[in-house]
Amino acid sequence: MTEFANKTVLITGGGSGMGLATAHKLVADGARVVLAGRSEERLETAVKELDAGDRVLAVPTDVSRVADLDQLASRIEQTFGRLDGVFANAGTADFGRTADVTEASFDNVVGVNFKGVFFTIQKALPLLLDGGSVVINGSWLAHRGLAFTSVYAASKAAVINLVRTLAADLAPQGIRVNTVSPGYIVTDMFTAITNTPEAQEVCRSHVALGRLGTAEDVADAVLYLLSPRSAYITGQEIGVDGALTTSVPL
Numbered sequence: 719m720t721e722f723a724n725k726t727v728l729i730t731g732g733g734s735g736m737g738l739a740t741a742h743k744l745v746a747d748g749a750r751v752v753l754a755g756r757s758e759e760r761l762e763t764a765v766k767e768l769d770a771g772d773r774v775l776a777v778p779t780d781v782s783r784v785a786d787l788d789q790l791a792s793r794i795e796q797t798f799g800r801l802d803g804v805f806a807n808a809g810t811a812d813f814g815r816t817a818d819v820t821e822a823s824f825d826n827v828v829g830v831n832f833k834g835v836f837f838t839i840q841k842a843l844p845l846l847l848d849g850g851s852v853v854i855n856g857s858w859l860a861h862r863g864l865a866f867t868s869v870y871a872a873s874k875a876a877v878i879n880l881v882r883t884l885a886a887d888l889a890p891q892g893i894r895v896n897t898v899s900p901g902y903i904v905t906d907m908f909t910a911i912t913n914t915p916e917a918q919e920v921c922r923s924h925v926a927l928g929r930l931g932t933a934e935d936v937a938d939a940v941l942y943l944l945s946p947r948s949a950y951i952t953g954q955e956i957g958v959d960g961a962l963t964t965s966v967p968l
């Protein structure tokens with residue numbers, strides 16, 4: 719299957735986790751991908767791993783800095799000339815009790831997870847073709863309150879709300895906008911926070927499907943939303959969480 723042949727997709731946070739898993743599937747399906755993230759080392763490793771020659775462009779980018787996003791858009795225009803899809807996936811988690819949240823931590827989480835997503839999409843707009851698709855990475859935490867996550871969860875609720883307005887705003891340009899909201903997905907971010915087998919077992923026990931998710935589980939949903947198979951779907955959220963948000967396992 720080469721559903722994405724000659725298509726170009728920008729993936730922020732493309733050097734690891736769900737972003738990299740999505741890049742693997744897109745490249746296998748014929749796409750060109752642009753990976754954006756802060757760590758050059760991580761991006762270089764990802765480019766080697768993808769092994770797709772000039773179909774992969776890596777651009778060191780801090781999505782919380784609008785000037786970086788301007789530069790990213792220029793590099794994409796120079797290299798590929800256009801975009802067919804965007805996976806606004808870069809995110810950061812800095813969890814703590816509400817009483818302990820500092821201004822710097824608040825600004826960082828909101829700067830990456832909300833401002834970063836908003837301006838990633840805005841700066842990509844001139845490059846997105848009619849029929850383009852934008853997918854945002856949300857979170858189950860926008861729907862269930864978990865202690866320690868106040869700022870992170872609110873930043874994810876903000877971008878989940880954003881798809882509804884952007885779907886209306888960008889429909890005249892033929893651009894669709896949707897969210898995937900992952901549950902417990904085993905990536906660097908998850909294991910950094912949930913760092914013992916016991917803690918991971920507690921998470922697993924809350925999932926109706928009985929297992930933690932993989933980056934590939936999320937990538938499959940992202941590819942669907944990026945592809946024409948979802949041509950009549952916009953302004954929506956797909957939970958990729960094994961029913962963590964909706965159902966009680968017994």
Ligand SMILES: NC(=O)c1ccc[n+]([C@@H]2O[C@H](COP(=O)([O-])OP(=O)(O)OC[C@H]3O[C@@H](n4cnc5c(N)ncnc54)[C@H](OP(=O)(O)O)[C@@H]3O)[C@@H](O)[C@H]2O)c1
Nearest residue numbers: 731734735736755756757780781808809857900903905907
């Ligand atoms: N894992 C879960 O259980 C889970 C659940 C729900 C939602 N999510 C969301 O899923 C998304 C992907 O996370 P992941 O689980 O795949 O973890 P991950 O492997 O840690 O990926 C996060 C990516 O975001 C990038 N990033 C962070 N800050 C950035 C910045 N300022 N500018 C550009 N890139 C930045 C990181 O690269 P650099 O550090 O190199 O910049 C990294 O590649 C995030 O939005 C996260 O909030 C995760």
